Amino acid sequence: MAKRDLISMEDLSREQVELLLDTAESFLPVLERDIKKVPTLRGRTIVNLFWEASTRTSSSFDLAAKRLSADTLALKASGSAVEKGESLKDTAITLSAYGPDIIVMRHPSAGACQVLSANTDASVINAGDGKHQHPTQCLLDLFSLRQTFGRDLSGMKIWIVGDILHSRVARSDIMGFQMLGMDVTLAGPPTMMPRGIGEMGVGVEYDLGRLKEADVIYLLRIQQERIKAGANFLSSLREYSRLFGITTARLHPHQRVMHPGPINRGVEIGADIADDEENLIAHQVFSGLAVRMAILYRTIVGYSDVSSGGEVL
Amino acid sequence: MERTWSRPGPALDLLLKGGRVVDPGEGIDEVQDVLIRKGKVAELGTSLEAPGGVREVDARGLLVLPGFVDLHTHLRTPGREDEEDLDTGTRAAAAGGYVAVFGMANTDPVVDTAALLSGLVDRARREAVVPAGFFAAVSRGLAGEQLTEMAELAEVGAVGFSDDGQPLATAQLVRRALQYVKLTDRFVAVHAEDASLVRDGHMHEGAVSARLGLGGMPSIAESIDVQRVLEVAAYEDGRVHLCHLSAAASLEHLERAKKAGVRVTAEATPHHLTMTDDEVASLESTLKMNPPLREESDRAALVKALKSGLVDCVATDHAPHAPEEKDVPFEEAPFGTTGLETAFAALYTGLVKKRALPLGTLVARMSAGPAAIAGIAPPAVRAGARADLCVVDPEAVWTVARDGFQSRSSNSAWLGRKLTGRVRLTVAAGRLAWEADA
Numbered sequence: 113m114a115k116r117d118l119i120s121m122e123d124l125s126r127e128q129v130e131l132l133l134d135t136a137e138s139f140l141p142v143l144e145r146d147i148k149k150v151p152t153l154r155g156r157t158i159v160n161l162f163w164e165a166s167t168r169t170s171s172s173f174d175l176a177a178k179r180l181s182a183d184t185l186a187l188k189a190s191g192s193a194v195e196k197g198e199s200l201k202d203t204a205i206t207l208s209a210y211g212p213d214i215i216v217m218r219h220p221s222a223g224a225c226q227v228l229s230a231n232t233d234a235s236v237i238n239a240g241d242g243k244h245q246h247p248t249q250c251l252l253d254l255f256s257l258r259q260t261f262g263r264d265l266s267g268m269k270i271w272i273v274g275d276i277l278h279s280r281v282a283r284s285d286i287m288g289f290q291m292l293g294m295d296v297t298l299a300g301p302p303t304m305m306p307r308g309i310g311e312m313g314v315g316v317e318y319d320l321g322r323l324k325e326a327d328v329i330y331l332l333r334i335q336q337e338r339i340k341a342g343a344n345f346l347s348s349l350r351e352y353s354r355l356f357g358i359t360t361a362r363l364h365p366h367q368r369v370m371h372p373g374p375i376n377r378g379v380e381i382g383a384d385i386a387d388d389e390e391n392l393i394a395h396q397v398f399s400g401l402a403v404r405m406a407i408l409y410r411t412i413v414g415y416s417d418v419s420s421g422g423e424v425l
Numbered sequence: 426m427e428r429t430w431s432r433p434g435p436a437l438d439l440l441l442k443g444g445r446v447v448d449p450g451e452g453i454d455e456v457q458d459v460l461i462r463k464g465k466v467a468e469l470g471t472s473l474e475a476p477g478g479v480r481e482v483d484a485r486g487l488l489v490l491p492g493f494v495d496l497h498t499h500l501r502t503p504g505r506e507d508e509e510d511l512d513t514g515t516r517a518a519a520a521g522g523y524v525a526v527f528g529m530a531n532t533d534p535v536v537d538t539a540a541l542l543s544g545l546v547d548r549a550r551r552e553a554v555v556p557a558g559f560f561a562a563v564s565r566g567l568a569g570e571q572l573t574e575m576a577e578l579a580e581v582g583a584v585g586f587s588d589d590g591q592p593l594a595t596a597q598l599v600r601r602a603l604q605y606v607k608l609t610d611r612f613v614a615v616h617a618e619d620a621s622l623v624r625d626g627h628m629h630e631g632a633v634s635a636r637l638g639l640g641g642m643p644s645i646a647e648s649i650d651v652q653r654v655l656e657v658a659a660y661e662d663g664r665v666h667l668c669h670l671s672a673a674a675s676l677e678h679l680e681r682a683k684k685a686g687v688r689v690t691a692e693a694t695p696h697h698l699t700m701t702d703d704e705v706a707s708l709e710s711t712l713k714m715n716p717p718l719r720e721e722s723d724r725a726a727l728v729k730a731l732k733s734g735l736v737d738c739v740a741t742d743h744a745p746h747a748p749e750e751k752d753v754p755f756e757e758a759p760f761g762t763t764g765l766e767t768a769f770a771a772l773y774t775g776l777v778k779k780r781a782l783p784l785g786t787l788v789a790r791m792s793a794g795p796a797a798i799a800g801i802a803p804p805a806v807r808a809g810a811r812a813d814l815c816v817v818d819p820e821a822v823w824t825v826a827r828d829g830f831q832s833r834s835s836n837s838a839w840l841g842r843k844l845t846g847r848v849r850l851t852v853a854a855g856r857l858a859w860e861a862d863a
Contacts, residue, residue, distance in 0.1 A: 201752050222639055223708040223755025224626075243638035244708075283638050307631035307641065403841055 115116045116411050117236040119225040120245045121287035123377060128415045129291055133255050135406035136399070142179065145403060153182040156412060157212040161203070161228075162239070163189040163219045168373055168397060169239050169248070176404035185212070202232035214411055217241075235411045237422030243280050249372055250284035252403040254292060256395045257328065261367065266293025269325055271317075273356055273378055275304040275345070281372045282332060286312055297326070300356060303345045304321050304338075320356065328392075330370045331358055349379050360384050368392055428584050428801055429525050429556030430549040431515070434856040436464030437812060440475040444484030444816060447686040448491050449785040450793045459489055461812045464855020468808055471697075482850065484816055490788050491804035492524025492813040492853060494795040495765065496614075496692060497589070497668060500526070500557065503541075504533030509745040509833050511545075511552040514765075515679030517743070517832035518555045519859035521765040522815035522848040525614050525796070526555060526743075530562040531590035537562040539577045545804030546582060554625060557851040558584045558799065559823075563602045563613060569594035570613070574603050579609035584799050587614035589668055592650055594620075596743035599654055603663025612664040612690075615654050617675070618716070622646035625757050629702040629717040637706065639756065642717050644672035651675040655682040658689055670740050671716035673705050673726035680735055684806070690798050692740035693727050695768045696838050700724070703772035710751045711838050714744070727822040731790055738794035739787075741768050760836040766830055769817065771839060773846035812852045815859075821847035 117123060124132070142150055158177040162170050170186070177184045185207075189195065200219070207215060208231070216237045219229055222244035229236040240246040256415065257265055270289055276282045276298050297315035298305065301373050310316050310336065323329065334352055338345040346352050358369060359382035369381070369391040377383045385391060441459040446469065458473035459466060475481040495518065501509040509517075518526045528545075530536040536545065537600075542561055549557045561583035565571045567590065575586060585604060591597045593615060604611045623642040628634050630641025649669060656677055658665040661671075670676065670691050682689050702718045712718065730736040744761025751758050764771075769791065776782040793803035804813035825839040851859035 199749065199753065219754065220752035221756035222637065223710065223753075223758075226708050227752065227754050241754075242642075245638070280638055281638065306638075307630055307634040307643070312636060351537035353493035 114413070115233065115235045117225070117229050118247055118407065118411065119229070119236060119238045121247045121250055121284045121291070123247070126291050129251070129254065129288065130408055131415055132251055132406050133258055135410060136255050139402045139405045149179055149181060151181045152409060153177070153412060155180040155182040155351070157210065158182045158184050158408060159207055159212045159217055159234070160184060160186045161207070161217040162187070163194065163217070164240070166218055166239070168400060169218065170324060172400035172404050173239060175346055176401055176408055179401070180384040180405055182406060184407070185210070200227050201231050204228045204425065206320045208232040208234060214337060214408060237333065237407060237411060243278050244283065246280040246284045248404060248407055249281050250288035251407065252399040253285055253330070253370060253372070254288050255399040256392045257405045259395065259399070260392060268327045269295045270330055271297045271299055271323060271327040272330045272332065273320070273358065275300045275334055276306045276309065277306050277333070277339070277345070278298050278335070279332050283397070285330065286314055293370040299323070301346065301352070320362065323362065324364055326367060326368060328368050329358060333372070333374065334376055355378050356380065358382060358385060370396060372396065389400050426582065428582055428799060429558040430546050431553040431556040431776070431854055432551055435839045436698045436855050437461050437486060437852055437857050438463065438479045438529045439852070439857070440473060441489055441816060442473070442481055445486045445786055446489045446490035446806050447788055448492065449789045450803055450805055451807050453806065457489075459806060461852065462711060465807060465812050466812050468705065469739070477779070486818070487849060488797070488817040488819055489806060489808055490815050490817060491792040492815050492851060493522050493769065493791040494799060494801070494804065495523050495526040495666045495743065496738060496795045496799060497743050498526040498528050498743045498765065499531070499707045499745065499761070500528035500558070501644055501745055502528070502545070503531060505832070508747050510637050511548050511557060512554065513831060513833040515552075515554040515557055516859070517763070517765040517830065518757070519751070519851045519853060520831045520848060522769050522817060522851055523555055523765060524813040524815070524851065524853035524858070525558065525801060526765070527558045527584050527799060528558060529589045530560045531567055531644045535562050535567050537565045538571045539574065539581045542581045542583060542645055558671045559581065560585050560589070560614065562585045562586065563593065564598065567591060567599055572601060573792055575605055575611070576608045579611050583611065585612045585614050585666065587616070587668070589614060592616055592618040592620060593654070596653055596657060599657045600661060603658055603665060604663045606663065607628060610800070612666050612669050614666040616668050617647050617650035617654055619646045619649045624650070627713060628705050631702060631720055633702040633705060637708070642715070644674055644723065646676035647672045647716055648678060652678045655679070655687055655689060658682070659685060659687045662688065664688040669697065669716055669740065670736060671695050671719050671723060673723045676726050676735060683735065690737045690772050691735070692738050692795070693731055693736045694740060694742045695764055695771040696747065696762055698724065698727055698731065698739070699771050700838065701716065708755040710755050711762055711836050711840055712753060712837070713758050713760055714742070714762050715760035716738075728776060732786055733780050737798060739768065739772065739791045740795065741765050744838045745832055747834065751836045761836065763832050763834055763836055766832060767825060767837060767839045767844065769848065770823070770844035770846040773819065774844045778845060779814070809832070812855045814852050815848050816850040819845070819848050821845065823847055826844055
C-alpha cells in the first residue's frame, strides 16, 4: 500500500477534509478531561523535524502525538548533523532506520517534502515548506471556521490580507477555503501579490475599499525583512499599516478576524482586535491540537471509514 | 583552421543498406544505400554491394541523417570531471547522434587564456570520441570586468566567446565585447538575462509559480536583455549569438533585429521546445533550469520560430550535475538538465510526430544550422564528404532511465518519460563513434 503523505492541500479530497475535521471534533472531549490522553497510537513513532523556527506548529504536533500516546522524537536543525553539513536525503535515511510511522517536517525550501518522502518509508506531513504549502494550518483554520460558523461554510466570503507572495499559509488556505465552497479574495500591495494568482479563482484587490463585503478577514504576518533596502516590497511598515492594517475602525461588527500568528501588533493588526475574544485567533491555536491529533490519527489508520462519520472513540 | 578535435581511430568502412536518407542540405529524402570507405561517404545508390571485408548494416526502416552539432554543451572540464569529462561528454554526444559539440567556458578554472584552451585541445585530441570544440570566456574569470585575449584565443581555436551561465553585466561590456571580437572572425554568444529581475527566482513567473509559491523568473528578465544586446549589436554591427531563447517576447526583438540586418543568430533547447512550466508542479529538481520552462504560448512561439528559421538552431545546454547536487529540495537545486542523449528523440516525439515540425527542418536545425554558426563544414550525406552521420530508428520507443546514460550525470528532465526515436549508430569524423546494442 502506498503510504499517505500530506504535503499539499491538493493531496486531500473534500471528503477527506470533512472526515479530518469530524475526527478532530471527536477528539475535543479528550482535551477537556483531567487525563488528556488516549492509547490510540501507542507503540507508534512520530518524528518532528523542524529546520525552521516554530513555536505553535512544533509544540502542537508534539503535544498531539503525546495525547495519542505515540512515542515522539523531536529534532531541530541547530545542534544536529545538519550543522555538520548532512543533506536532507541522508537525514531521511538515518531517521528511517528507527522505523518511524510519521515524519512531520518544517523546512525552508519548497520541494523538501518530496525529497524526504522519496527517502523514507514513513508518511510525511508537511508542517510548512518554503512559501509552498502549510496544509495543517489550513485544516485548523477550517476547523475554527466550522466551530464558529457551523458545518456549512459555502458562500461565505473570506478576505486574505497581506503578504500573499511569501505566504505558504495563503496558498494552502486558498485551496482549503475553496474546497469547502468559500469565496476567497486576496488583498495587499501589488508588490506582494504573485503574478498569475488570479488563475486560482480568487478575487484580487489592492486596497480595502470593498472589505465590508467580507464575513471573515484573514490577516497574514508582515515580516520585517520585506522592508530591507533593495527588496522594495514595502516602503515602510507605517505605510503598510496605514493602507492595510486592520483596526476596529475598519471593521464591521459582524466581521471576524483570523491570523496564523505570530502577530505584529500595530502593523497588520490593531491591539484591540488582537485582544478581542470575539475573533478567532486564540481559537485557531486551540484548534491546532485537535486537528493535528486527527491528522496523525488519519495518516496512520487511513480515511476509509467515512461511514462512521469520523467517530473514533 | 581547426575548431574541433578528437582522438584518433580507425577510418570506417561500412555499408548502410536500405535506410531512408534525409539530408535537407543535399535535397535528399529517399531510400538509399550509403557506402562509407576510409571514413568518407564513397557512394550513394540503390543497390550497392558491400566490397570484400566491408561490414553491411541493415538500415531498412531506419533514418540516415547528417550528424548533429551542439553549439551549447557544458563539458564540465576542467574542474568538475566528477560530473562530465571529455570522454563521457562526447560519448553522450555520440549516443545522441552528435558529430561535433562545443563546450562552454564556465568551467573551473574558466577557459579564459590561450594556455588553458591549448590544454583542453590536447585533452580533446586524446579523449574526445566525437570532435569537440570550445568557447572561451568574454571576460576573464567571467567577472564581467576585463576582456579576454580574444585574438590569441581565436588563433588557438576558440569557436566563439561567451560568459554563458551569466549575462554580460553592463551594456558597456556588451559593447566592448562586440567591438573587440572583430579582431577575430568569431562571435559573442550571450546568455541574456537581467539579473536584478531573477533574484530568488526558481522557475518561470506565472500562474504556476504563484500557485506553488516559488520565486518567479519573469520572461521580461530575458527579453529586456535580448533587446539591450541587440541594440548594441545593431549599433556596433557586431556578430552576436543568442543562447537558449525561451520567451516569446525575445523572439519579437530577434525578428525585428534580423529584419533590420543585425548580424544575429539564435538557438533554442529541446526542453524549451517541448515542455512548459506546468511540469514543474511535481517539484522534480531535474525540471529546474535557467532560463526556466515557460508557458505554452512561449513554447508555441519558439516552435514557430524554429520552423521559420528565425531561430537558427537547436542547442542542448547539456548541463550535467552530480547526484548530490540535484538530490535536494527544488529550491536548493542548481539549474540545468542534461540533453545530448535525448535531444533528437525529445524533438522527434514532441514536434515531428505531432506534425508541428517537418523532419527535414528538424535535421537542418540540428545539423547544418549550428554548423554554419560554428564555422565548420556542415555534416552532409554526400559522396566525397567526410562521414559525419547518424542512423536513427524512428519507431523505437524507450523510457528515459537513470542508468541508461553515457554521460557521467543523469539529471535529465526526461527521466521516466517515454520517447520515440533512438540513435542506433553514429559516425563522427569518419570513425564509428556509437553503436547501440542490437
